[in-house]
Amino acid sequence: MGHEGLDAKAGVEILIANTPEEYVEQILRLEKDKEFAQSISEKALVYVNDHHSWSGKLKPVLDAVHEIVK
Numbered sequence: 001m002g003h004e005g006l007d008a009k010a011g012v013e014i015l016i017a018n019t020p021e022e023y024v025e026q027i028l029r030l031e032k033d034k035e036f037a038q039s040i041s042e043k044a045l046v047y048v049n050d051h052h053s054w055s056g057k058l059k060p061v062l063d064a065v066h067e068i069v070k
Protein backbone atom coordinates (compact mmCIF):
# COMPACT_ATOMS: atom_id res chain seq x y z
CA MET A 1 0.00 0.00 0.00
CA GLY A 2 2.85 2.41 0.72
CA HIS A 3 4.12 2.25 -2.84
CA GLU A 4 0.84 3.18 -4.52
CA GLY A 5 1.34 6.14 -6.82
CA LEU A 6 4.98 5.34 -7.45
CA ASP A 7 6.07 4.28 -10.90
CA ALA A 8 9.04 2.36 -9.55
CA LYS A 9 9.24 -1.22 -10.84
CA ALA A 10 9.01 -3.84 -8.09
CA GLY A 11 12.16 -5.94 -7.89
CA VAL A 12 14.03 -3.49 -10.12
CA GLU A 13 13.88 -0.06 -8.46
CA ILE A 14 12.01 -0.89 -5.27
CA LEU A 15 11.41 -3.87 -3.01
CA ILE A 16 7.90 -4.45 -1.74
CA ALA A 17 6.85 -6.39 1.35
CA ASN A 18 3.47 -6.55 3.01
CA THR A 19 4.11 -8.89 5.93
CA PRO A 20 6.91 -9.23 8.46
CA GLU A 21 7.96 -12.44 6.73
CA GLU A 22 8.19 -10.68 3.37
CA TYR A 23 10.28 -7.90 4.91
CA VAL A 24 12.70 -10.47 6.30
CA GLU A 25 12.77 -12.26 2.94
CA GLN A 26 13.66 -9.03 1.11
CA ILE A 27 16.34 -8.09 3.64
CA LEU A 28 17.92 -11.53 3.40
CA ARG A 29 17.82 -11.32 -0.39
CA LEU A 30 19.80 -8.07 -0.25
CA GLU A 31 22.24 -9.57 2.22
CA LYS A 32 22.80 -12.76 0.22
CA ASP A 33 22.90 -11.32 -3.30
CA LYS A 34 25.35 -8.41 -3.28
CA GLU A 35 25.10 -7.90 -7.07
CA PHE A 36 21.32 -7.58 -6.84
CA ALA A 37 21.66 -5.23 -3.86
CA GLN A 38 24.07 -3.02 -5.82
CA SER A 39 21.87 -3.08 -8.92
CA ILE A 40 18.64 -2.19 -7.16
CA SER A 41 20.44 0.51 -5.18
CA GLU A 42 21.74 2.15 -8.35
CA LYS A 43 18.40 1.88 -10.16
CA ALA A 44 16.50 3.21 -7.14
CA LEU A 45 18.78 6.25 -7.03
CA VAL A 46 18.19 6.94 -10.72
CA TYR A 47 14.43 6.56 -10.19
CA VAL A 48 14.41 8.99 -7.26
CA ASN A 49 16.56 11.52 -9.11
CA ASP A 50 14.36 11.30 -12.23
CA HIS A 51 10.98 11.33 -10.50
CA HIS A 52 11.32 12.97 -7.11
CA SER A 53 14.10 15.53 -7.28
CA TRP A 54 13.77 19.22 -8.12
CA SER A 55 15.74 18.76 -11.32
CA GLY A 56 13.66 15.73 -12.31
CA LYS A 57 10.36 17.48 -11.63
CA LEU A 58 11.43 20.71 -13.35
CA LYS A 59 12.85 19.05 -16.47
CA PRO A 60 9.54 19.12 -18.43
CA VAL A 61 9.08 22.79 -17.53
CA LEU A 62 12.62 23.68 -18.53
CA ASP A 63 12.28 21.75 -21.78
CA ALA A 64 9.09 23.69 -22.59
CA VAL A 65 10.77 27.01 -21.77
CA HIS A 66 13.73 26.13 -24.00
CA GLU A 67 11.34 25.29 -26.83
CA ILE A 68 9.57 28.64 -26.47
CA VAL A 69 12.86 30.56 -26.35
CA LYS A 70 14.11 28.89 -29.54
